[in-house]
Amino acid sequence: MRVALASCSALPGGAPDDVTLAALLGADVRPWDDPTADWDAYDRVILRSTWDYMDRLDAFLAWCEAVGPRRLRNVPPLVAFATDKRYLAALAAPTVPTAFVARGDPLPALSGEVVVKPNVSAGARDTGRFGERAHDAARTLIERIRSGGRVALVQPYLPSVDACGETGLVYLAGRLSHALRKRAVLRPDEIAPLADDELGAAAAMYAQDLVTAGEADAAERALGEQILAEVAARFGMPLYARVDLIRSTDGEPLLLELEAVEPALYLTTAPGSAERFAAAIRAS
16 A cells, blocks of 8 residues: 655655654655645545644645545545534534634624633644733624634633643544644743744644643543544544544543544554554555
8 A cells, every 4th residue: 555644845744643654654754835746646545643634734635535435534514514623513522612603793792701712723823811800801702713714613721621731642543543732822821922933833733741741530431432432433533533532621621632543643652553543544
């Protein structure tokens, strides 16, 4: 099987996980928009570090369709679904309560500490956390997001994020491979500062201790399996997915984000996970 791992022009050789995976598969790593790439020459094209797609979403989705469902993993319809965080309203599983504010919509009433983010985003770009005294800044960010043609998401900032962080569940070929623990990224009353690089991600996303190996309890695993089953019923079983969960004020797990396009899978935190991913690709 001939495999390509799709990256971006800012990371033409891929992220560290890509390098490990490529070595196991004998795969090529190519930027998704490389005009010299012959994608038809590959049996599988695996989306990995395509971390600039949000700047050219239409072109990226058109490229996914051109590569096609026979080759591309995850498949193009799932990619289109998962690039837009409005999927939170389309899933039956419990999710973080979210107001969606499009151009022309009235501004929602803000209460307590809130998070504002765009519907299409990665790396915490254009994402902020605002307390009661910073609600004017939250409204300014909402306007900035929707004036650019996107939809703003407004969510409560749940205290559990500071207390215990997020739980990430990494699924490979429908099976839980490993769990992750991610500490809080956003600081109070600010838009996440961006790193000075081509990808434009929040500087905090590069912290060495941001994500570590973790564990998932029974309730988290049950919710992860429920979400994965919903996705599989619509699109077929994903080759890979990362399900990011946080706790409600009552302690119940909630879906924060479904990462099924180009998530970092943190394979180095879980011995054997790169080999499991390689095996899943070969069997896909």
